Amino acid sequence: MGTLAAATLDRVTAQVPPSDPEDMHSRPGHLIRRAQQVHGYLWTAMVSKDVTPTQFSAITVIAARPGTDQIALSRESGLDTSTTGAVIQRLIQRGWVAVDRDPKDMRRKLLSLTPEGQRVFDEVAVRAASMTDRMVESLELGERAQLVSLLARLVAHGETLREAGDEAPTA
Amino acid sequence: MGTLAAATLDRVTAQVPPSDPEDMHSRPGHLIRRAQQVHGYLWTAMVSKDVTPTQFSAITVIAARPGTDQIALSRESGLDTSTTGAVIQRLIQRGWVAVDRDPKDMRRKLLSLTPEGQRVFDEVAVRAASMTDRMVESLELGERAQLVSLLARLVAHGETLREAGDEAPTA
Numbered sequence: 001m002g003t004l005a006a007a008t009l010d011r012v013t014a015q016v017p018p019s020d021p022e023d024m025h026s027r028p029g030h031l032i033r034r035a036q037q038v039h040g041y042l043w044t045a046m047v048s049k050d051v052t053p054t055q056f057s058a059i060t061v062i063a064a065r066p067g068t069d070q071i072a073l074s075r076e077s078g079l080d081t082s083t084t085g086a087v088i089q090r091l092i093q094r095g096w097v098a099v100d101r102d103p104k105d106m107r108r109k110l111l112s113l114t115p116e117g118q119r120v121f122d123e124v125a126v127r128a129a130s131m132t133d134r135m136v137e138s139l140e141l142g143e144r145a146q147l148v149s150l151l152a153r154l155v156a157h158g159e160t161l162r163e164a165g166d167e168a169p170t171a
Numbered sequence: 172m173g174t175l176a177a178a179t180l181d182r183v184t185a186q187v188p189p190s191d192p193e194d195m196h197s198r199p200g201h202l203i204r205r206a207q208q209v210h211g212y213l214w215t216a217m218v219s220k221d222v223t224p225t226q227f228s229a230i231t232v233i234a235a236r237p238g239t240d241q242i243a244l245s246r247e248s249g250l251d252t253s254t255t256g257a258v259i260q261r262l263i264q265r266g267w268v269a270v271d272r273d274p275k276d277m278r279r280k281l282l283s284l285t286p287e288g289q290r291v292f293d294e295v296a297v298r299a300a301s302m303t304d305r306m307v308e309s310l311e312l313g314e315r316a317q318l319v320s321l322l323a324r325l326v327a328h329g330e331t332l333r334e335a336g337d338e339a340p341t342a
Contacts, residue, residue, distance in 0.1 A: 021232045021247050028307055028315070029210045029299070031322040033224060034249045036207040038329025039200045053204060061192045076192050078205045128200070136199055138328035143321055144199070150310060150318040151202040157309035158209030 028154075039135065046131040051124050054079065058087045059113065059121045062097060066112040069102075073111065078155075096120055199325075210306065217302040222295050225250065229258045230284065230292045233268060237283040240273075244282065249330075267291055 024030050043053055051059075057077045062068055065076070074084040088111065091097035096117030102108035113121060136144045195201050214224055222230075228248045233239060236247070245255040259282065262268035267288030273279035284292060307315045 021235045024228060024231050024248075025323065026319050027299075027303060028319060028322070029214070029224065029303055030228060030249070031319060031326055032203065032206045032210050033228075034326045035203045035322055035329070037249070037251075038326055038333065039203050041333050042329065043200070053200060057195060057201060057204075060195050064192045077195075078201070078208070128198075132198060132200055134332065135329060136325065138324055139321060146317060147321040147325070148197050148199060148202060150314055150321070151199070151206055152196065153309055154307065154318070155202055155205045155209055158206070158213065158306060161305065162209065162212050 042131050042135055043128075046134065047127040048124055051120060054083070054087055055091060056121075056124055056128060058084070058091060059096065059117065060125070062111050062113055063118065063121045067100075067110045069108055069110060078159075091117070213302050213306055214299075217305065218298040219295055222291060225254070225258055226262060227292075227295055227299060229255070229262060230267065230288065231296070233282050233284055234289065234292045238271075238281045240279050240281060249326075262288070 039053070048056075057079065058073060061073050061076045065072070068076075070081075070084055070088060073079075073088070074081050077084065079087065088097060092099060096114055098112050098114050098117075100110045100112070102110050136147070139147065210224070219227075228250065229244060232244050232247045236243070239247070241252075241255055241259060244250075244259070245252050248255065250258065259268060263270060267285055269283050269285050269288075271281045271283070273281055307318070310318065
């Protein structure tokens with residue numbers, strides 16, 4: 001199994017245009033997109049039609065770090081700065097996040113959950129954990145840890161490439 | 172490493188609301204979303220600003236199976252039916268996909284690439300393979316195969332849950 005899959009991947013990454021869509025199903029990018037679709041479906045069906053995964057990521061950081069600011073929130077949630085700004089605005093509109101000015105630096109806005117925001121977080125967190133159980137239930141515990149570890153390394157490397165930004169070859 | 176990661180995952184999936192955003196970074200759903208962001212960034216930077224990953228998936232299937240129809244394309248590309256219809260319309264508008272009626276069933280539309288569509292496919296396929304190399308370069312070959320295998324199993328299970336549809340618990 002391991003050897004076969006490695007051989008398939010070698011073929012895929014050999015810079016030869018794939019002629020068979022079977023190859024497509026071994027492409028990490030294609031599988032990541034489909035995994036994202038699966039996650040989106042399960043989120044809507046099992047977690048919330050109302051709170052998005054992105055909003056939940058932001059709320060999770062604010063719940064754990066009351067008084068965090070937009071820059072720290074962006075870094076910890078893995079959202080880019082403009083997305084973070086838009087998400088915060090939406091969470092404020094919904095009455096889930098409150099803003100205070102930093103007495104030491106009036107330009108700095110400190111974010112915290114309102115009681116309603118905390119209630120939403122508590123409810124969604126339980127549902128999200130339950131959905132995650134369901135999504136990974138076909139994998140053994142050790143395999144789940146392996147998937148998390150491999151994805152985390154791919155993401156960390158990809159975000160480094162992104163930060164390198166303009167040095168990357170462009171189309 | 173394996174044991175530590177397994178312990179982290181146990182904690183995450185134990186249906187206890189995470190109080191620390193560190194836990195968030197061990198959630199498969201969160202990592203899948205960030206991996207999708209990385210892929211989107213690398214696609215735009217290294218493959219194409221013009222052809223989307225979804226369009227490329229559709230083109231890949233049509234290139235390998237000239238005369239395929241919308242239903243088969245939807246199944247093979249992992250796109251849902253309405254997305255597939257919209258993608259095909261767009262590819263026809265761009266002059267990359269041609270439609271013929273099936274002489275045996277005039278309601279059935281057979282899809283194939285135009286010469287320009289084939290040229291786009293050949294060019295994008297090489298760039299996409301090169302981008303994939305870059306995206307996974309921090310993983311050993313065996314680890315890439317492991318990631319592909321684990322994601323494929325997660326996706327297959329998730330799509331089974333999706334097909335089960337209304338039987339899934341809803342929010």
